[in-house]
Amino acid sequence: MAAKVRIKAGPVEFEYEGETELAVVDIKDLFSHIETLFKVPVLAEGGEVHNPATLPAAQAPGNGAVNGGGPKLHVNSVAQKLKAKTGPEVAVAAAATLQICEGKQTFSRTELLDMMKKATMHYNANMSGNLTKILANLVGSKLNQISDGVYSLTSEEYQKLATQLA
Incomplete structure (x- = not known):
């Protein structure tokens, strides 16, 4: 057989x-x-955390989510909830907005910067010039680099932020 x-x-x-x-x-x-x-950084964000079957029921799409995996919030609201003041904090708030609120599995450097700029209450122009340094510091701790210019939140950071934003 x-x-x-x-x-x-x-x-x-x-x-x-x-x-x-x-x-x-x-x-x-x-x-x-x-x-x-999924513990290999390049593969980690392909489906582990963002697969609705692996999320706790409170974080699964459809439980307070609109077209994404979490609550539908503007990046200003996310940055405010996360008390984002520095460039790395605003970048994490933008990444959380893209992944948790909008349901994206990955995001490009351009998408991240555009979302950071939408956080008008927290963003300043210096952050754009420092984006390379900001990303270099975040990769490995809060972000995974999937490929050149493509990122995602680490599993741990995604779960932590999803809880904070719920």
């Missing part, structure tokens, strides 16, 4: 077809191995 398994989780895809049957224990083990791939 042939076995066929296909699993897609974010950017990670696994397909197996063969004569060897897979037991439930084998499939659970496979899932745990795939889960470890």
